[in-house]
Amino acid sequence: MAERFFTRAALRTLDEAARVAEDLTSDHFRLTSRDWRHMPYEIRTLRELAAWEHPGRAFAHLVRYDRPLEAKGSGGDARHFYRICLHDGNILAAAGGGHKARLLPFLVYVLTHELVHVARFGKFAHGFLSNRHLEEERRVDRLTREILAPCPIPGMGGVLGRFCPEEAGATRREGDPRGRQILPMQGGRSPCPSTSTNAGNATR
Numbered sequence: 001m002a003e004r005f006f007t008r009a010a011l012r013t014l015d016e017a018a019r020v021a022e023d024l025t026s027d028h029f030r031l032t033s034r035d036w037r038h039m040p041y042e043i044r045t046l047r048e049l050a051a052w053e054h055p056g057r058a059f060a061h062l063v064r065y066d067r068p069l070e071a072k073g074s075g076g077d078a079r080h081f082y083r084i085c086l087h088d089g090n091i092l093a094a095a096g097g098g099h100k101a102r103l104l105p106f107l108v109y110v111l112t113h114e115l116v117h118v119a120r121f122g123k124f125a126h127g128f129l130s131n132r133h134l135e136e137e138r139r140v141d142r143l144t145r146e147i148l149a150p151c152p153i154p155g156m157g158g159v160l161g162r163f164c165p166e167e168a169g170a171t172r173r174e175g176d177p178r179g180r181q182i183l184p185m186q187g188g189r190s191p192c193p194s195t196s197t198n199a200g201n202a203t204r
């Protein structure tokens with residue numbers, strides 16, 4: 001089946017979703033722009049991804065790259081940067097198409113989930129190479145729900161109810177098809193592609 005990619009209109013919605021997700025995550029963790037400079041991230045859509053960054057069956061995949069030593073301007077520079085790799089087709093399918101009213105809350109949800117991962121890695125609340133993926137995913141699910149529950153974007157309640165319900169952490173089981181259905185970031189055999197260790201070792 002041919003891949004589906006975001007249209008120009010969908011990319012504009014993505015920009016808006018990214019701003020909202022970063023603001024909400026910053027507010028929750030009390031992060032300043034200085035904090036983000038120490039854990040820089042970028043968002044890439046399917047067309048922009050290298051083969052090894054492909055999110056597979058997931059909606060998104062987080063990759064951490066080490067910065068080459070020569071790219072570091074000073075000792076205060078971040079040693080790593082994060083790339084949020086989005087799967088346009090999987091997102092469009094889950095959001096019911098590219099219409100902004102449905103796509104915006106869903107993208108805010110996907111990006112907030114990934115930014116909670118980045119914030120926790122950046123704040124050393126969770127090690128990128130830790131093998132406690134499932135536990136971390138439950139925590140990220142809970143935090144994502146806490147952050148987004150008060151969010152007034154129309155449709156957010158429906159997105160959370162469908163993809164990040166209250167009982168998600170309790171019912172999630174590796175290999176459980178019900179768990180896979182309610183926890184969209186999951187893909188492949190790893191509980192969460194966001195924390196795959198092979199990605200952690202990539203250098204760029």
Ligand SMILES: [Zn+2]
Pocket residue numbers: 113117137140185192193194
């Ligand atoms: Zn995750």
